[in-house]
Amino acid sequence: MSTFNLEAAEAQWAAHLDKQMVAVPGSKEEGFSEIYKNAAFPEVSADTTAYDLFLQGYNMDPNANCLGHRPWDEAKGDLADYFSWRTYADTETERTALGSAMSAWVEQGLLTSRPDEKGQVDEPGMVDFSVAYWGANRPEATVVALALNAYSRCVVSLYDNYDAAVSCYILQHSKSRVLFTTSSYIPIVLRNAEKLPYLKVLVILDHPGPAALAHGEIEKEQLAREWAALHGIHVFSYKDVVNQGLASPRPHIVSRDPNHLDALCYTSGTTGLPKASRITSGNCGLGIEGLRYVVFQEKMVAISYLPLAHILERGWEMYVLRVGGSIGYYSGKVERLLEDLQILKPTAMPSVPRVLNRIAGQIEAQLEAPGLKGFLLRRAVNAKIKNYNETGAITHPFWDRLVFRKVRALLGGRINFMFTGSAPCRPDVLRLLRVALCVDVREGYGQTENCAYATFMAPHDRHLGSVGPVNPGIELRLRDCPDLGYTTSDKPYPRGEIMFRGQTVFTGYEGDEKKTAETLMEGKDGRGPWLLTGDVGQIDQYGRLQIVDRVKNLIKLAQGEYIAIERVEGLFASLPLVQQLWLYGDSYQPHLVGVCVPEPEPFAEFASRILKRSVSAADQKALEEAAADPAVNEAFLREFIKLGKRQKVGTLEQIRALKLRMEPFSPENGLMTPTLKIKRQEAAKQLKKDLDELYSHPPYDLSKVNDAKL
Template identity: 35%
Template sequence: MFVGAPGSNMEINNSMHHFQEWLRSLPSKVPGWEDYWSLLPSSSSLLGLGALASLTAYWLLTRPRPMRPPCDLQAQSVAVKGDPTCRRSALLQDDSLLEFYYDDTRTAYDMFRRGLRIAESGPCLGFRKPSQPYQWISYSEVAQQAQLLGSGLLAKGCQPKPQQFVGIFAQNRPEWIITELACYTYSMAVVPLYETLGLEAMVHILNLAGISVVVCDREEKAASLLENKEKGHAPKLSCLVLFDHFSQALVARARACQVEVLKLSQLMELGRQNLQDPVPPQPEDLAVVCFTSGTTGKPKGAMITHGNIASNTSSVIKILEGSFVIGQEDISISYLPLAHMFERMIQVSMFCHGARVGFYQGDISLLMDDIKTLKPTFFPVVPRLLNRIYDKILGSVTSPLRRALLHYAVKRKQAELGSGVVRNNRLWDKLVFNRIQASLGGNLRFALTASAPISPTVLSFLRATLGCLIFEGYGQTECTAGCTFSMPGDWSAGHVGAPLPCAAVKLVDIPDMNYYTKDGEGEICIRGPSVFRGYLKDPKRTAEALDADGWLHSGDVGQWLPNGTLRIIDRKKHIFKLSQGEYIAPEKIENVYLRCLPVLQVFVHGDSLQSYLVGIVVPDPEVIGDWTKERGLVGSYEELCQNPDVKAAMLEDMRAVGKKAGLKSFEQVRDLHLHSDTFSVANGLLTPTLKSRRADIRRAFQEQIHAMYSKTSCD
C-alpha cells in the first residue's frame, strides 16, 4: 500500500469482488465477448489480476493531485483599463483593489483580536532557554499584558492617539510584540530602532519623532541612548523601560539627566493600578514609522497605517486561500528583524488566524537548534539563508554515487513540481531528502522568501528537496511589505509573481537607461491601499517617492512576462543590495577608488545574488608605466592591462585606499578586470555630461563580470 494511503484490506477485497463481477457482466453488454471470455483464465486465476486492477484503481483515486491554481497561470495579471503597462491581480473581479479580507479585520489591532477570538487560551508567543523546550504565552495572556502595559504608558504621560510615538529598541522576543500590541490597543504608533542604524541616526529619529519613551531589551542599549541624552542630543527622552534586569548604576546615571528607568513588570503594575479601556485605532491611523537605513544621508521614516497593514496582509491571505489556510496548529519561527516590515507582516498573518509564533534565542548561531526544537510549519526566510542551506546540502554530499543520486532525485521531484504537485512523502523524500527536511523540523508546509532576489537554481532545488510550498515576494517598506507574490501552482522561477490584490503595478519609461514600456520594461511603480502615507516630516523626499497621482516610484526596473508576472531586471537608482542584505552606493565607492594614482576610471558592480563586489578599471596610461616599474613590472600599456600581477598590485592599492577612507569590508571590491580603452561618449559608456551609463557598462562587460564571479566563487 502507498505511504499515507487511507485504504484497508476489506476495501481492496471489495474492489476485487466488484472488478470480477464487472468482467462477468461483459458478455451481456459487449457482442462477441463470449469468444474472448472462454480464453480468459479461470475465476481463481483472476484473483491476482483483480488485485492488480484494484490496486491500480486505488492508486488512481489516492495519487497526489496537482494544486489547483486560483487563476489561469498563463494570465496571472490583467491590464488596467486596457493599458498593458499597468496591471492588477487576476484574482480581482474588477479594478477595485482589495482593502481587507475579513469584514472584522481592518487594522493590525483587529487582526490580533480575531486570533484571540479563535484561539482564546491557546498558545500565541513562544520562547525558550538554552537546551530547554519552548514555553508558550497564550493569546488571552498576551492581550491582558498588552492592556496593562498600554495603561502603564498612559500613566507615564503618553496620549492615546496616532501621533504618540513609542520607541522599541530590542531583539525579537515576546515582549516586543506585547509592547507593539500595547501601543495599538490605545491607538499609539511604534518606532522600531535597531543597532545598525548607528547612534547618530537613532538620535535623529528620537528627535524627529519626539520620542519620550523607549522600550529596550538590555542595559547596554539603554546606556547608549543615555549617552546621547547626557550630551544633550536627545532632549525629549524621559523614560527607559527594560525587559531584562539592570544595574543601580544605570538608574543613577539616568536620574542625573532626568530620565526614569523602569522594569517592564513595574510599568505593567502601574497599568494595573490605572487600568484604562482600550482605544482601538482606525484604518487611516498611523501604526508604525519604519526608518530605513539607506546608504547616504539621514534615515527616512516611512509612515505605515493600520489600513496599509490590513490590505497587504489580506492580499496574501486572498492568494493563499485555496492552497494554504493558516490554522491554530501552524507555527512560524521569528528571527528576521522585527524592525523591518517583512517579519511584522508574517506575524500579523499568523495572529489573524490564531496561529503561533516562536522566537529564536537571539543568537543566530543557535537558529538551527531552535528550528529543530520548534518544528515550524511556516518559515519566513531571506535568500542569504536559503543559499547557505543550498551550499550546505551540496557540500555534505562528497561521494560521486551519492551526488548522482541526489541530482537524480531532485530532477524527479522537479518534474513532479512541473506538473503542479508539491509533497514530501514520495520515495525520494524517504530515501534522500528526509535528513534535509528533518534539519528544518520536519513539519514545514510553507516558506516565503523576500528582501532580495534569489537564484532560480537555488529556488527550484529547495522546492524539490524540502517538499513544501516556497513562494517568492517582491516589495519594499514604502508599500508596507509586498506588491507582487508567487501564484500557487506556478512553481517556475526567474520572476517575482503577479501583483497582489491590494496593488496596481505599472512600468514607466526610463530613457536614460534605454528602458521603454513599449518593450514591456520600465521603472516599477505601485499604487493602492498598501502604499505608505509618506516620510515623517520630510515632504521633499516624500515628493520624490510619491507622484501627484499617488504612484510610488520604486527605483527598481521591471519587465512584464507573457504570463502576467513581473521580473526584476535592474535598479534605476544607483543603489542596490548584496545577497546578505547590505546596501551599496557604487558611486561613493568609485569616488574613493579614483584617489588611487594609477586609476583613471572605475566601475563598481554588485549582484544581488552575490555577497561581494567586483570592478572594471581603466588604468591611467600616463601613470601606469612608472607605477608598475616601481614594482618591477614592465610592458606596453595593453600588456600591463593583461598582466595578472599588475591587477593584483592595483587591487591591493585600491583596497588600502578604501580602508583608509572608511569603506566597510563588503564595500571593497574582491576582484578586478583591467580594460585598456577608456569609457567615452563615443563608445556609449558615458553620457554627454560624462556620467557613467551604468546599464550599458554592465552589458558591455557582462562576460568579464561573469568570469570574475565564477573564478572568485571557486577560490
C-alpha cells in the same frame, strides 16, 4: 469574493495561472504601460485596522499559543530545550497592562519633555505620541507594538545592530517618549541624553539568563536608574511596568481613522541617515487581509528571526497573529538558529535570498561529494527536478523517505511553507530548495513604502523566474526609462520602472517633503499617488512581474554599457565558497572587480587542495594566509568565471580581478546596513586601496577558463 474561503481561493488561482494579471481597459498613457490588477482577485479591500487584526486571531481561540520563547534553565545553566508560551489571552492582558501604565505616565506628567533652548516643554496627550523598541526579536517587542495599537500610539523600531549615531538620530527624529530596550543599550542612550529631550522613560528588558548576581555586582536596573535620574529620565523594569498597568487598567483608545499613524518605519539607510516611512492603520489592514488570498496558511507555527524593525518581519508576524498562529522567537544567536528550529518545529518560515543562497550552496557542495552519499544525493535531486519540471510536484514517496527527510529535519521537519523577499532569488535556487526541502518556497516583492505588500508568486505556480502578479487589491504599472533602454513598448514584453498604487502605499516620509515628492507621483485620474519603486521590471507571458534591473544601482562601465550590479552580485554569491561578495565598477574602468569574504569551512578544503597542505577552518591565521596567496586567489576567481559561464552572464558582467578577505562586511565596521545590505559608497571609500590594486593589473583572460565544475 467578500468572504474568504480557502477552497474557493485555490480554485480561483488555478483558473488564472496562465494569465495572472489583467490590464485595465483604456488605462494606457504616453510613457506608461496599462494599469494591471490581480486576475484572480482584482478588487479585494479591507477596513480593518492593526488593532482588529490581533483580535481576529484572539477570537479564534483565546487559549491558543501566541508568543513563545526559550526560558533560562537554571539547572542546565543554558536556555531550555523547549518553548514557553503566552496564550492569546495572556498577550491581550499584557498589552492592556502596558498601555494602561503609559496612560498613567501621561497623567502623572512623566512624559513631558525637558525644556528646550527657549525653555519650552512639550506635553503629550493620551494618544499619538511615539514609543520605541530597540533590541533583538523577543515576545515583549510584539506585546509593545500591540499595546500601542490598542491605545492609538505610534511604534518606532530600531535595528538591533544600529550604532549610537543612527539610533540616537531616530529617537530624536521620532520624538520617542518611551524606549523599551535591553541594558546593553542603556549606556549609549544615557551618554546622549542631552540630545534626546523627548525621551522620558526607559523600560529595561533582558534576554533570559542567570537569576543570581555575582558577588559585589549591583542590579543593572539600579545602576541605570541612578544614572538616568541625572537627566530627568525614569527607569522601570518591564515586569514593573506590567504590574503598574495590572493594578490600574484603562480602557483601550482605538482610532478608526485609516489615516492614523501607526508606525514610523525607518529605512536601513545605504546612503546617509535613514528615512522615516509613515505607515498608517489603513496601510496595515489591506496588507494583512490581502495575504490571506495568497499565502493560504492558517494557524501556523512560525519562527521569528529576521529583524523586527524590517517591514517584512513585522508584517509577517501581524499576519500570523491575524490567522490565529503561534510565533516562536529564536534565541537571539544566529549560530543557534538550527537548534531553535529543531526545538520549535515550525510549519512556516520567512527567509531572504542571502540565506537561501547559502543553503542551496551547501546542498550543491554535497552533490559533488565522492562515494555513495554524493551518488545518492545526485540521483535524488535529478529525479525530483525531472519530476518537478514535468508535474510541479515537490514531493517524492521514495527519495523523500530515503534522502530528503534528513534535510527537512534540519529545519524541524514540519516546514510546509517558506517565502523569500528583500532581493531577487535565482530560479535554479528556488527549484533546488523546493525539491530538497519538500517545501512550497515562494518569492515576493515589496518595500517599506508599500508595507512589503506588492507582488507574490501564485500558489502552485511551477514556472519560476518571477515575483508573481500584483497582489490582490492594488495596482501596478510600468514607466518608461528611455535613458536606460527600457520602454513599455518593448517586445516581446513591456519593460520600465515599477509603480504601485493602492491602500498599502505609504503617505510619505516624516519631515522630508522633498523625498516624498520624489517617491510619490500623482496619477492623472485623481485616484491617488503612485509609488515609484526605483526597480525596473517586465511583464512576462504569464502576466507576472520579473525584476530585471535597478534604476539607481546600475553602473556604467568605460564602454558605456550598463551593468545591474546587484543582480550580478546575487548570481555569483550563490557559489558555495562565498560568504559575502561585493562587486565594483565605474565609468572610468572597463571591467568589474570583486572583494569576497569566503565561507570558512568550504574555503579551508578548497585552499588545502590548491596549496597541497592542510588548512584548518578553525585557524584564522591560516585562513588569512591562504586568502592572501596568489594561487588560491586565482583559483577562486576561476570558480567565479566558471559559474558565470554556466549561467551565461555577459562578458562585461564577469569578475576580472578578485581580492579575498576573511574579515566579514558588517554594520560594526560600517560596510553594511542593519538589514545586511552593503553600503556601496562606504565600501568604495574604505576599500579604495584594494580597488586601486585590483585595477593596477590586466583583467583576467576569460578564455583560460572553461565552465566545467570543480
